[in-house]
Amino acid sequence: xxxxxxxxxxxxxxxxxxxxKAVMLSALWIAQEQEGWISEExxxxxxxxxxxxxxxxxxxxxxxxxxxxxxxxxxxxxxCTNVSCMLRGSGKILDTVEKHCGxxxxxxxxxxxxxxxxxxxxxxxxxAPMLAIGxxxxxxxxxxxxxQLLSRLK
Amino acid sequence: xxxxxxPDIPDYxxxxxxxxxxxxxxxxxxxQMKPDEVIEEVKKSSLRGRGGACFPTGLKWSFMPKGxxxxxxxxxxxxxxxxxxxxxxxxxxxxxxQMIEGILIGCYAMGITTAYLYIRGEYRKWIKMVDAALAxxxxxxxxxxxxxxxxFSTNIYTHSGAGAYICGEESAxxxxxxxxxxxxxxxxPFPAAKGVFGMPTTINNVETMTNVPLIINxxxxxxxxxxxxxxxxxxLVGISGxxxxxxxxxxxxxxxxxxxxxxxxxxxxxxxxKKIKAVIPGGSSTMVLRGENxxxxxxxxxxxxxxxxxxxxxxxxxxxxxxDMIKVxxxxxxxxHHESCGQCTPCREGTGWMEKMLTRFEKGEAREEDIEIxxxxxxxxxxxxxxxxxxxxxxxxxxxxxxxxxxxENKVERKETAAA
Ligand SMILES: Cc1cc2nc3c(=O)[nH]c(=O)nc-3n(C[C@H](O)[C@H](O)[C@H](O)COP(=O)(O)O)c2cc1C
Ligand code: FES
Numbered sequence: 001x002x003x004x005x006x007x008x009x010x011x012x013x014x015x016x017x018x019x020x021k022a023v024m025l026s027a028l029w030i031a032q033e034q035e036g037w038i039s040e041e042x043x044x045x046x047x048x049x050x051x052x053x054x055x056x057x058x059x060x061x062x063x064x065x066x067x068x069x070x071x072x073x074x075x076x077x078x079x080c081t082n083v084s085c086m087l088r089g090s091g092k093i094l095d096t097v098e099k100h101c102g103x104x105x106x107x108x109x110x111x112x113x114x115x116x117x118x119x120x121x122x123x124x125x126x127x128a129p130m131l132a133i134g135x136x137x138x139x140x141x142x143x144x145x146x147x148q149l150l151s152r153l154k
Numbered sequence: 155x156x157x158x159x160x161p162d163i164p165d166y167x168x169x170x171x172x173x174x175x176x177x178x179x180x181x182x183x184x185x186q187m188k189p190d191e192v193i194e195e196v197k198k199s200s201l202r203g204r205g206g207a208c209f210p211t212g213l214k215w216s217f218m219p220k221g222x223x224x225x226x227x228x229x230x231x232x233x234x235x236x237x238x239x240x241x242x243x244x245x246x247x248x249x250x251x252q253m254i255e256g257i258l259i260g261c262y263a264m265g266i267t268t269a270y271l272y273i274r275g276e277y278r279k280w281i282k283m284v285d286a287a288l289a290x291x292x293x294x295x296x297x298x299x300x301x302x303x304x305x306f307s308t309n310i311y312t313h314s315g316a317g318a319y320i321c322g323e324e325s326a327x328x329x330x331x332x333x334x335x336x337x338x339x340x341x342x343p344f345p346a347a348k349g350v351f352g353m354p355t356t357i358n359n360v361e362t363m364t365n366v367p368l369i370i371n372x373x374x375x376x377x378x379x380x381x382x383x384x385x386x387x388x389x390l391v392g393i394s395g396x397x398x399x400x401x402x403x404x405x406x407x408x409x410x411x412x413x414x415x416x417x418x419x420x421x422x423x424x425x426x427x428k429k430i431k432a433v434i435p436g437g438s439s440t441m442v443l444r445g446e447n448x449x450x451x452x453x454x455x456x457x458x459x460x461x462x463x464x465x466x467x468x469x470x471x472x473x474x475x476x477x478d479m480i481k482v483x484x485x486x487x488x489x490x491h492h493e494s495c496g497q498c499t500p501c502r503e504g505t506g507w508m509e510k511m512l513t514r515f516e517k518g519e520a521r522e523e524d525i526e527i528x529x530x531x532x533x534x535x536x537x538x539x540x541x542x543x544x545x546x547x548x549x550x551x552x553x554x555x556x557x558x559x560x561x562x563e564n565k566v567e568r569k570e571t572a573a574a
Contacts, residue, residue, distance in 0.1 A: 021332065026313070052333075063318065083485055120489055121235065128395075
């Protein structure tokens with residue numbers, strides 16, 4: 001369930017569109033920001049709110065890679081490995097991240113602190129290689145800078 | 155050269171600074187014009203879309219039905235997910251008001267009262283910047299009801315994506331706005347007849363819209379003289395890969411690729427004085443060119459077409475002499491496989507096959523005949539899908555085989571030697 005405050009945020013968006021369903025992506029973002037992920041219960045709740053079947057919400061959640069239908073770590077480390085980053089050494093950045101976090105791509109550390117993912121081009125190719133944590137971009141990385149960045153995360 | 159899209163003015167993203175430099179004067183001017191005159195001016199400027207297809211913007215606007223018996227929409231495309239492309243983000247951060255002003259002018263010209271600005275979900279920080287700029291523009295009466303007392307009203311709303319390259323394709327983008335999976339739609343009907351929410355819709359790229367206020371302020375005649383006549387105007391070129399100074403550079407169209415790569419103002423040359431082996435000129439879907447064939451090739455639609463590629467999003471990816479081309483095309487193919495929406499069989503299956511075969515090449519496990527089979531798969535995707543993602547996946551493979559065939563052959567031979 002959304003908190004009353006977040007529910008208000010969703011309802012305020014209804015006036016922007018001719019249908020309630022169009023608020024879907026925003027509502028899912030608000031839900032994910034609240035819980036860190038999107039549970040089946042939340043999907044059913046959003047379906048009711050937007051007057052669409054649960055299956056429609058599930059279809060959307062599974063289509064878009066940024067929605068998490070499972071719990072993830074406190075810090076979601078997303079390393080871009082696409083062409084421009086690869087040409088500038090994203091492989092070494094990924095190695096550094098995996099080593100520091102003690103997990104492989106797609107995994108979450110046992111203490112729930114880190115989830116490490118490979119992502120497609122993030123639109124930061126001029127600052128390659130790069131990674132993102134939450135909404136922050138970290139660009140022009142080296143293995144050393146990456147190590148420093150990760151060890152600052154508490 | 156003077157810069158018009160990303161001018162070197164401190165704090166230009168702030169409304170007061172933008173206003174001090176003539177911001178929102180184009181909007182004032184337009185509100186005194188007839189909508190059709192605005193469309194004519196944009197047509198005369200020869201502005202062509204910066205989203206990848208170079209479609210003439212004024213012509214696109216003229217496809218919209220007249221009258222306001224039903225709602226019409228503008229969708230502004232800030233999905234920016236084509237690998238090698240990172241320019242619209244600069245506009246969100248450094249010049250959001252010029253984009254907003256362009257959107258308003260487009261809305262006025264086409265009689266549109268709602269615009270959705272679709273921005274990729276990864277750009278959460280930049281969506282907030284745009285929302286802040288929009289809030290300032292609303293507060294000043296530039297956006298919203300009865301704009302500057304003209305009687306004309308338009309709302310602009312940001313709409314966040316959530317990680318799907320395909321949503322940059324215009325019809326998938328409309329489905330995504332409607333709250334659905336980003337599946338492209340079969341055309342016709344075209345968006346100007348039946349677009350988002352079933353209503354007439356125009357889709358334009360963020361950079362395209364940011365060009366519009368210039369045309370109104372300085373005139374179509376002036377604009378059409380910047381750069382190359384058939385594809386004029388300032389253009390944002392993103393240079394990435396093996397250059398000393400990667401980044402986004404604003405230039406007039408028609409600058410030679412070698413200048414963009416080597417000039418100290420732009421890319422600043424290849425690190426360690428290495429030779430250029432290859433460039434991808436306009437984002438990962440455009441056809442690769444060999445380094446030794448770049449003489450005289452320029453960043454504009456006609457020149458790149460003549461060279462056997464296209465301008466795309468002007469995302470120039472540079473690869474030096476040590477680059478393993480198989481590794482690059484394998485990574486590109488992985489991307490298109492991951493991003494295929496899965497609706498059309500040739501694309502859904504074909505992108506997977508291409509990635510698998512390229513993995514075999516990468517490991518040195520491919521057979522001689524695999525080169526032709528790979529090409530055949532690519533040829534069978536091209537032109538056989540609902541949207542152009544299929545083509546975008548096929549072109550890199552076709553062009554890598556055509557222009558770097560020896561690298562594929564080397565991978566095959568190595569296996570034979572190993573076996574012997
Ligand atoms: C797979 C695919 C992805 C696309 N991604 C984008 C994108 O991220 N941004 C964009 O402006 N256009 C993108 N396009 C092109 C749009 O469909 C559309 O042509 C463009 O937004 C029109 O704007 P313009 O006329 O101003 O260039 C994409 C096209 C395809 C086939
Ligand atoms: S390739 Fe990594 S940000 Fe574009």
